Amino acid sequence: MPANLPPQYFEVEKKYREAKAPQEKIVYLQELLSIIPKHKGTEKLQAELKTKISKLKDAMTKQRKSKGSGGSWYQVEKQGAGQIILVGFPNSGKSSLLNTLTNAHADVALYPFTTTLPQVGMMDFENIKIQIVDTPPLHDDAPAWLFGLYRNGDLLVIVLDCTRDVTHDFNVIQNALNQKNIFLTPHEFGDVKDSVIVLNKIDAQKTKVDTFIKAHCDEFTIIPVSTTNNDGLKILKTQIFNKLNIIRVYTKKIGQPIAKDDPVVLKKGTVLIDAAEYIHKDFRKNLKFARLWNETGYSGQRVEKTHILADGDVIEFHV
Ligand SMILES: Nc1nc2c(ncn2[C@@H]2O[C@H](COP(=O)(O)OP(=O)(O)O)[C@@H](O)[C@H]2O)c(=O)[nH]1
Ligand SMILES: [Mg+2]
Structure with missing residues (x-):
């Protein structure tokens, strides 16, 4: 066991040991992988964790095949040139964004919690297709698999609602992610997850988004959009492509x-x-x-x- 593992590692490892369901174990193993400092001394441990993850996944696939259902666990198989995960609070406009960017028909509603399962669409960008995954809203009781989905995606698109206090909402989202060891900016522990911030409903802007943009534009790519009048969507598509590397x-x-x-x-x-x-x-x-x-x-x-x-x-x- 390498001596230089951060304290968080052991906290998450404890959760892993206590976890019963294989899907829960996978989430913690993936979290452990993201925490481990990446250098020669930890290569063996990284490989062990990866093996454990793939064994658990295999076992789950076998179980699903024999029982016909994998329980309440959702993962989305990657398709196309990259997988984009929409992240945000209820009503921020994730489903509207999915529908405008792709050929999907996700339910859009004035009331929150309309989306309870991941919904997928393919976005045309010039001559390639990029997968967009709409997710259930991030809230206190968000299921563990939601973070697995975030972690596995190639890029997070964080959807903020301009009719609300975007600075507050963004801080809450970032904290929720950090607690699961998903970091949007360089951090002592863990990898950085690539992201784009979307300021949606810019047509109905009520709060001052300028302050937010000024405070965060050095660290983040921030794009004001409106799914109502399509403002900013072309720029968003291009930025998504650029960020996919x-x-x-x-x-x-x-x-x-x-x-x-x-x-x-x-x-x-x-x-x-x-x-x-x-x-x-x-x-x-x-x-x-x-x-x-x-x-x-x-x-x-x-x-x-x-x-x-x-x-x-x-x-x-x-x-
Ligand atoms: N004014 C305005 N309303 C929007 C925009 N995008 C979404 N909405 C509305 O916001 C509400 C929530 O949208 P929805 O896509 O269901 O949000 P989700 O819960 O994040 O999936 C709906 O009433 C939408 O019509 C936008 O760009 N401008
Ligand atoms: Mg929705």
């Missing part, structure tokens, strides 16, 4: 023209040889060279296997 790479067949319609989605920072292997597992071994086209200066030049790819790159593999 992904790139779209296109492959071109030798002798064929460039077609930029069906990209491969990769993590920002991916190098050519890893992209090659992702596209075809034999390419790592067989790749002789590759040529690159893009809008920032390449027009078919040969590039190194360690070349870092960028959004919009077109590659021609020679094997």
